[in-house]
Amino acid sequence: MAEITLRQLAHSYLPSPSGPEDYAIREMDHVWHQGGAYALLGPSGCGKSTLLNIISGLLEPSSGEVLFDGERVNSLPPEQRNIAQVFQFPVVYDTMTVFDNLAFPLRNTGMSETQIREKVLEVADVLELTPQLKRKAKNLTADEKQKVSMGRGLVREDVSAILFDEPLTVIDPQLKWKLRRKLKEIHRRFNITMVYVTHDQLEASTFADKIAVMYEGQVVQFGTPRELYERPAHTFVGYFIGSPGMNLLDVSVKDDQVRCGEVVVPVFPRVRDIIARSSSDNIRLGIRPDFVEVFETAQEDSLAVEVVNAQDLGTYSILTLALGDVTLKARIDEDQATPKGKAYIRFPQARLGVYIDEYRVETDHE
Amino acid sequence: MNKVYDNKAWLLILPMLALVAFSAIIPLMTVVNYSVQDVFDANTRFFTGTEWFVQMLNDPALQSALLRQFAFSLTVLCIEVPLGIGIALLMPKKGWQASAVLILVTLPLLIPWNVVGSIWQIFTRGDIGLMGWGLRELGYEYNITRSAVDAWGTIIIMDVWHWTPLIALLCYSGLRSIPEAYYQAARIDRASRWAVFRFIQLPKLTNVLVIGVLLRFMHSFMIYAEPFVLTGGGPGSSTTFLSQSLTTMAIGQQDLGPSAAFSLIYFLIILLVSWVFYTAIMNMQKDKEGGA
Numbered sequence: 340m341a342e343i344t345l346r347q348l349a350h351s352y353l354p355s356p357s358g359p360e361d362y363a364i365r366e367m368d369h370v371w372h373q374g375g376a377y378a379l380l381g382p383s384g385c386g387k388s389t390l391l392n393i394i395s396g397l398l399e400p401s402s403g404e405v406l407f408d409g410e411r412v413n414s415l416p417p418e419q420r421n422i423a424q425v426f427q428f429p430v431v432y433d434t435m436t437v438f439d440n441l442a443f444p445l446r447n448t449g450m451s452e453t454q455i456r457e458k459v460l461e462v463a464d465v466l467e468l469t470p471q472l473k474r475k476a477k478n479l480t481a482d483e484k485q486k487v488s489m490g491r492g493l494v495r496e497d498v499s500a501i502l503f504d505e506p507l508t509v510i511d512p513q514l515k516w517k518l519r520r521k522l523k524e525i526h527r528r529f530n531i532t533m534v535y536v537t538h539d540q541l542e543a544s545t546f547a548d549k550i551a552v553m554y555e556g557q558v559v560q561f562g563t564p565r566e567l568y569e570r571p572a573h574t575f576v577g578y579f580i581g582s583p584g585m586n587l588l589d590v591s592v593k594d595d596q597v598r599c600g601e602v603v604v605p606v607f608p609r610v611r612d613i614i615a616r617s618s619s620d621n622i623r624l625g626i627r628p629d630f631v632e633v634f635e636t637a638q639e640d641s642l643a644v645e646v647v648n649a650q651d652l653g654t655y656s657i658l659t660l661a662l663g664d665v666t667l668k669a670r671i672d673e674d675q676a677t678p679k680g681k682a683y684i685r686f687p688q689a690r691l692g693v694y695i696d697e698y699r700v701e702t703d704h705e
Numbered sequence: 706m707n708k709v710y711d712n713k714a715w716l717l718i719l720p721m722l723a724l725v726a727f728s729a730i731i732p733l734m735t736v737v738n739y740s741v742q743d744v745f746d747a748n749t750r751f752f753t754g755t756e757w758f759v760q761m762l763n764d765p766a767l768q769s770a771l772l773r774q775f776a777f778s779l780t781v782l783c784i785e786v787p788l789g790i791g792i793a794l795l796m797p798k799k800g801w802q803a804s805a806v807l808i809l810v811t812l813p814l815l816i817p818w819n820v821v822g823s824i825w826q827i828f829t830r831g832d833i834g835l836m837g838w839g840l841r842e843l844g845y846e847y848n849i850t851r852s853a854v855d856a857w858g859t860i861i862i863m864d865v866w867h868w869t870p871l872i873a874l875l876c877y878s879g880l881r882s883i884p885e886a887y888y889q890a891a892r893i894d895r896a897s898r899w900a901v902f903r904f905i906q907l908p909k910l911t912n913v914l915v916i917g918v919l920l921r922f923m924h925s926f927m928i929y930a931e932p933f934v935l936t937g938g939g940p941g942s943s944t945t946f947l948s949q950s951l952t953t954m955a956i957g958q959q960d961l962g963p964s965a966a967f968s969l970i971y972f973l974i975i976l977l978v979s980w981v982f983y984t985a986i987m988n989m990q991k992d993k994e995g996g997a
Contacts, residue, residue: 426890432904
């Protein structure tokens with residue numbers, strides 16, 4: 340059992356990094372609690388795999404500390420860390436049978452064959468690999484192989500965390516869903532900390548209780564899928580989570596009013612004050628396309644827009660709207676008529692987020 | 706969809722057939738032709754059937770050459786394969802060292818057979834050869850023209866020196882193609898160095914090793930120029946291998962019929978051994994049927 344703490348952790352692949360852009364992982368503090376199901380979400384090259392390899396011990400961080408239950412493990416090799424890792428491409432020992440594959444980590448610790456047998460049969464049963472136990476691992480399908488590599492982590496009683504590095508990349512879509520459910524089930528049953536790296540938001544939110552979104556070597560937000568969706572802490576989270584991503588409007592305060600270009604955007608007075616007080620010139624309002632209200636006639640506080648395009652996606656449509664020079668996306672349900680030409684939109688003020696220098700500023704109205 | 710049956714497509718393989726005919730079938734059939742006839746001159750020939758084959762199979766000189774040949778091929782394979790794998794494991798994987806070592810290891814492969822024989826002929830001379838002179842100075846009466854043991858040993862060392870690099874190169878490329886994740890998984894599974902070799906590296910090398918072993922078997926089974934230049938088949942006939950016996954018979958004595966029969970037997974032996982070896986390896990990778 341372990342709680343994994345990262346303290347002032349940073350890593351660079353260069354021998355003498357100078358600026359922050361030389362770092363694959365920028366200085367961060369983070370805690371993965373015992374027994375949690377976590378996802379590490381981010382685009383390619385944001386440092387997710389680097390972070391994973393640091394936790395498992397395949398990489399030693401340039402600075403900072405990795406603590407397991409408060410104990411510094413920086414220089415411990417992976418074999419001494421009680422951690423299992425499942426890789427993007429299934430790693431199986433080709434010439435061994437499935438049974439021998441699962442037994443391999445146990446045999447390496449010198450466990451007795453009777454105990455090994457018991458353990459392997461139990462894990463094979465959970466993973467539904469029992470019929471394949473006698474087969475050579477080489478001849479399995481990709482998803483079976485991936486289950487075998489997972490199984491090698493599960494058989495070990497000393498394993499306190501399993502790290503997954505995009506484990507479903509090579510799996511067929513319909514099997515992906517099955518394997519993800521299997522993972523959830525295993526998580527409930529074994530009470531193991533699981534960290535799941537992926538660039539797929541759907542995969543992350545179906546697997547994890549809490550998601551850490553990484554961007555340019557930093558965790559920009561750590562929260563439940565719902566928090567990430569409703570209150571993105573960083574413009575990147577707004578853009579990366581949800582499809583289409585969050586609308587972001589460049590705004591400034593002129594004549595005591597918040598304006599996007601020349602258009603006046605109605606906001607709460609305290610939001611206006613926050614924006615007025617800021618000296619930054621990178622201030623944006625963010626709103627999710629499905630929170631944007633669309634009307635065919637003018638309403639109180641509504642803004643006139645041009646409908647540029649409407650994309651019918653079955654149960655809902657995505658509208659592309661022009662507000663002055665700014666392009667917005669809005670999502671409307673199928674039962675609402677799609678406006679043509681002119682339309683009116685309104686931003687529910689409680690749903691508007693304020694982003695100064697890319698980070699969300701709390702406005703206390705939620 | 707309607708499938709159109711048109712056998713004219715078969716005509717498309719004609720060019721290939723013509724090529725194969727010139728490269729393989731016609732030369733082979735010429736040999737077959739000689740092997741069943743006794744040819745005196747352009748107009749005089751007799752059909753002999755299997756006579757030459759029977760004669761060849763019962764020839765004691767050829768039988769002992771065949772045994773020597775098997776002994777030689779087995780010995781060099783047993784040395785070169787493990788040694789080649791070992792060298793490949795020790796070769797650096799990146800940086801300038803990798804390139805430098807690669808070139809050094811490859812060098813022997815670039816030397817023509819005859820030259821290899823000549824190099825070793827001089828190398829082993831008692832008066833000016835480094836090895837011959839050195840061994841004598843150390844007190845060992847080394848003489849490849851007198852002692853069969855010395856001649857054998859030298860030919861084997863020469864072949865190992867010349868051809869181990871081939872196995873090493875093949876294995877090196879095989880090792881390079883193993884993804885890093887395998888080694889990482891093995892570390893996480895707490896595998897020993899031996900287990901990494903036995904369960905990751907060796908299985909991934911199977912394919913290149915099959916090619917390597919087949920090539921080396923065929924090569925060594927047909928070895929000619931190197932021992933011919935080095936020992937001339939002696940002392941006595943202790944290092945006379947099959948191809949040298951064949952050349953003596955065909956070129957030296959102009960016994961075309963017997964040599965043709967002998968060539969075919971030679972060819973079939975190589976084919977048979979290669980096939981058995983290949984089938985055995987491929988069977989090892991299949992799942993065992995049934996089982997408890």
